[in-house]
Amino acid sequence: MTFNLDYTRTTLDVPVFPDVHRDSNETILEWTNFVTFSDKDRLTFGTAYNHDEGLSTYFGVTPALIVSEGDRSAIAFYAQHEHRLTNDLTLIGGFQANKIGTISLNVVPRAGILWNLSKPLTLKVLYGGAFRAPSLNETMLNHPILKGNPDLVPEQVGTLDVQLSYRNDRAQVSVGYFHSRLNDLIIQDFSTFPGHYRNLAAPVTIQGAETEGKYYFRRDWFLTGSMLYQLSHSEETSAVTPIPSTGAKAGVSYLAENGAEISVFDAYQGHIGGYAAALNPRPEAFHSVNARVRFDLSKHWLKDSATGFALFVHADNLTNQQVWLPAWGTSSPETIPSSRGRTVYLGIDFWQRHE
Secondary structure, three states: OEEEEEEEEEEEEEOOOOOEEEEEEEEEEEEEEEEEOOOOEEEEEEEEEEEEEEEEEEOOOOOOEEEEEEEEEEEEEEEEEEEEEEOOEEEEEEEEEEEEOOOOOEEEEEEEEEEEOOOOEEEEEEEEEEEEOOOHHHHHOEOOOEEOOOOOOOEEEEEEEEEEEEEOOOEEEEEEEEEEEEEOOEEEEOOOOOEEEEEOOOOEEEEEEEEEEEEEEEOOEEEEEEEEEEEEEEOOOOOOOOOOOEEEEEEEEEEOOOOEEEEEEEEEEOOOOOOOOOOOOOOOOEEEEEEEEEEEHHHOOOOOOOEEEEEEEEEEOOOOOOOEEEOOOOOOOOEEEOOOOOEEEEEEEEEEOOO
């Protein structure tokens, strides 16, 4: 059994555009239980409660205008049962029930199969539902440019995920396919002024394929990589997701017994269409090369100490690429800068060693 309590407060002050002050907080309590009936059956169940509240003030007019203020509580119950039908086949079934504010109770399912086809091959087939209630801003916002909509209904999505994986002593490889259908997707509509939030009447489908792998040259050297291709479609709008259809990652990592760790990774993101009329640079394809060097000093000094410590250097965007991505939620297709350029962090890690 586990019990978690989290409290998060977030503030934002922007004295220039968009001229806002925000202050919000969230409290989450979660209680989870794990019950093993036998070597073939395991049950996980629990409940979660959260409370959100926030205030947003707009300083673009005089006097300042409170554009959003409110609070909401929610509770969820969930359960999942895993049954090992044979040594090679496991069945999964479950649900989650959500009751958020004044919104009607919603229940989403989960089901799956894990099948060890042979010693190196495993097939995974999962189907799961998800539910997202409109946020406080989406229902209550009273901004001069964008208005909330108290009549919004929750978004719902069902996703099928199929994955085939292979593993041996040196390599791990997997290929997969996913298909999601989203109903009542919440968007910002600027076809009239001021803009407003609304639900899409037509469903949205997102589907694609992905592959990932890892290969160990030796115990201390390994290569890893992944690739994703996805397509989204809606009969009602072309602005479904602000992400490209193609993405890939690759990297190499070295971990020595003396505590030295060196990793270099490249993340590629493809071109995003639909922004030919943007005044700013278009969201073109780009590579982002990142590196990390870490050295565990506790392997050489203070070896008997209960505390371990290590120095590290982390660098992002080593080639100093300019990256412009969609400014999601604006009244016309536009982009904004999303990278500060080459950035280097220096730091030290501390941790408590296990007895």
